[in-house]
Amino acid sequence: MQVLLSQADRALGRLDGSIQTLPHPDLFVYMYVRKEAVLSSQIEGTQSSLQDVLAAEAQILAPDRQQDVDEVVNYVRAMKHGLQRLPDLPVSVRLIREIHAELLQGVRGSHLTPGEVRTSQNWIGPGGCSLNEATFVPPPPQEVLEHLSKLESFLHSDTPLPLLIRIGLAHVQFETIHPFLDGNGRVGRLLITFLFCEQEILLKPVLYLSYYFKKHRQEYYEQLQSVRDHGTWEIWLTFFLKGVIEVSRQATETARRILQLREDHRQTITEQFGRVAGNGHRVLEHLYQHPIVSVNEVQELIGTTYQAANELVSKFVDNHILAETTGQSRNRKFMYRSFISLFHDELAEDDS
Known part of the structure; x- marks a missing residue:
């Protein structure tokens, strides 16, 4: 675990440094954010591609446009809202509720009380299954606010746990509380991004960790459930840290390729x-x-x-x-x- 933690810290440091060397770093964050939005939404079953999202934002009304593209656009908006709020509002129950409201506004699930903690029981399992057939049953509604409050306290406690370990633990705990009637997976993955930025592990939201979760989707779900059933925190954290390492290196290489592309095209413009x-x-x-x-x-x-x-x-x-x-x-x-x-x-x- 210590070796993986060290490798993850180094990989994140290289990624953060590579983004800072780009001219006008904020310009290049645009695509990293949209890639994360597409992948996190695809984990939940949307079919929209990165190109669909870019076309929607450019107001290109293609006849074959995916109907769920608005869900991905909402994800981008929710992330931007959360990042803009972080300087004044730390990662908290209040912020989580705000981004949930942004996420579900006007799309599938908008009738399921966006921004409001659930007041009824939900469960996880195959489509159409009953409560008795569920794979996992989250805490009853009357306990949700208490558990969220404890999670918030943990995030801002003085525990000596390394930040990456704390973030890995927090993601599982949020998904286990499952505080909303819809959108818990996406909010839980947004939570990772906000914690990385709040704790200044990354100065910009350029880690598209959902790439790793989608690539290993079945294992991702199994690892979350294994923690609930058997307390296999170390196995989950190993999985999580390996994801941070892999995606950090990939995102760093993307930054290098962006810089090369920009230089090539600047030269073309100057000469032609x-x-x-x-x-x-x-x-x-x-x-x-x-x-x-x-x-x-x-x-x-x-x-x-x-x-x-x-x-x-x-x-x-x-x-x-x-x-x-x-x-x-x-x-x-x-x-x-x-x-x-x-x-x-x-x-x-x-x-x-």
Whole structure:
């Protein structure tokens, strides 16, 4: 356990350092957050892909768009809400309720009291099973607030336990309390992200740990249940730390590839765009936070005529930086595909 803890600490340190070396780190957090949102939601059965989410945010209304994409968009919003609140509100029952309300707003489960701790019994098991057939029955509703209060006290106690161990324990305990009628898995995984950032283990939310949980989904569920049935905390923590190590290294490599891609495309713009290279660089930086754009958006960004913006976008297309995605002559959208693929390729490999 000590060896794994040491390796996890080093891997997280490298990841945090690699993100800090990126120019304008906040620009690059955008895709890490959306990757985590997609994967965490897929664990719960959604089918939406990273590209679906980006298209939805860019207001591309594809006829084959997954209906559950709004659930993933809500996950992104819940994470952003929680991170914005952290400077003023520590990880607490209040914050957990707030992000739960954001998560379920206007989507499947929105009728199940978003933001409110359950007042009825729930259970975990195969679809349609009864309480007697359940794999696990969480605490009765009258005990939930007490258990959440104890969890909150544990998170902010002076225990000498290493932070990673404390976070691993907290995730299982939250999932075991199962305080809401829906969304417990996603909130529990958001809790990991908030704790990493609150404790300044990572300065930015760039650890998409749900990649590991989804890759080992059956083992993930079995490990959680084994702790409840048999108290196998050490086995769970070993699993958790191995996940932190694997995903930290993967996310660090992604940061390296982002930096290389940016340098390559900056060089292309400098060499190929002539007198509009300055505006080209502005658009390139914009693409890291908005990887799907329209000519109108580019026009607004650089403050030129529509014709000038259209000519600039054409240079991006001619140099294989952007690709048109709609196939239309009007209301066209252009995708920064090579950047998206740095994140999307791993998702596709996991699904294969």
